[in-house]
Amino acid sequence: MPGGSASDNAVPDAEPDREIVLTWITDYPGLVVYAPLPASGRYPRDRNGDPYYRSVRLRAENPGQPPRRPAGLLSDTDWAWMTRSEHAWRQVADKFGAQAETIVFALARAACVTIGYDLKGSRPAPSRKRVYPHPDLSAAEKYRRAVRRDQRSTLQSRAAELAADLRDEWPGVAQALHTTEHPDRLGWAVTAATDLTAGVVHNSVRAFVQTHAGSTKARDDVQRLLTELGFEPDALAALGLSRSPYIGIGGPVRLQVSDAVIDLSPLPGPHDIRLSPQHTISIDIRRGTGPLLIIENRQAAETLCDIDAGVPVIWCHGQPPEPVLNLIAEAAVQASSTLICTDADLGGVRIAARIHDHLAAELTVHVIDVGAARHQPGRAFSAHSRAHLEPFATRNDQIGAFARNCLDRGYAIEQEATVKAALTEALDRIRRN
Incomplete structure (x- = not known):
């Protein structure tokens, strides 16, 4: 029964007490009121040696019932908050407002929590004091937090x-x-x-x-x-995450879109064309115009379009996704040869390799190393860049030679003037031959 002196202690080496259940309280359907045993397994004793207690809790009727999370009652975030540690009732009320009582009593009936009260006489006080999660749930949440x-x-x-x-x-x-x-x-x-x-x-x-x-x-x-x-x-x-990728096109080029033909040659390029899955575009290069230039550097592409409007130019907007590659391949088949000119760094080698490997094997293709032209050394390659250039350098083709040149120099080259000079020199060489 409640009462007794606070100075009374548990009897050493005595048998553990049986948990005290307040069977006379039936105000909480689906729940029972009990006095939790102290960690020692013994209740404090009064002067007559009888156990006493100052607080009680509500729990599910079956003390061995495993906790079961009620479906749809709490979000994952709120469930984690409720099960990670005990909470004062004020905290619970502040968090869930008018739904606090409904939520906590549903959790108690599902054996997920117990609800703590102070005693008032032989009954729980009207106001709730704390909410305690089931030890298995708090341990599981502690483990999840550690893993996270x-x-x-x-x-x-x-x-x-x-x-x-x-x-x-x-x-x-x-x-x-x-x-x-x-x-x-x-x-x-x-x-x-x-x-x-x-x-x-x-x-x-x-x-x-x-x-x-x-x-x-x-x-x-x-x-x-x-x-x-x-x-x-x-x-x-x-x-490849641009929902509708762009391709830059300049020079003597016409585009066929459905039944319409768009001639880009009168306008200085390169023109940004957005490739949408809803529109099929085919490309037509005027015959006899010379090699097709595929360029990574936008400023260099603009300069070459201005210098020679009779040369077809494609600016690939960096690493080209599949739709851009398909148009490049379609254009390359129509040209006398194809020049691929990218920055001389890891990104440039990757772009050149992706384009080169997408073109038909029988085409004449030149991979331009801009490092062969006069240039200023750029940033030194990081260990990461060198490590990822090395697999390309093992190839026995123009891509392999390009990657080996980059590694031998040890630094990146991406200047507009250098790209322009390298392309101009390559074009002159091709035209002389």
């Missing part, structure tokens, strides 16, 4: 590694990896950055999400997300 901390630490370490690798080539991506804190958003940034470092190009946003999440609907706004985080538009294009 470990995963977040691993994710942040990976983000730092990728940022160091990409800071020269994609400073916006590197900054996003440094500053993004939310684990889900950082996870997608790390996934995209990992593909960037590996030179992976997806056919669409849906293909990217399907590859990494197993469902196209898992994050269909990933392009917008990465843009908000600071990924450069060219980085998204390199990943």
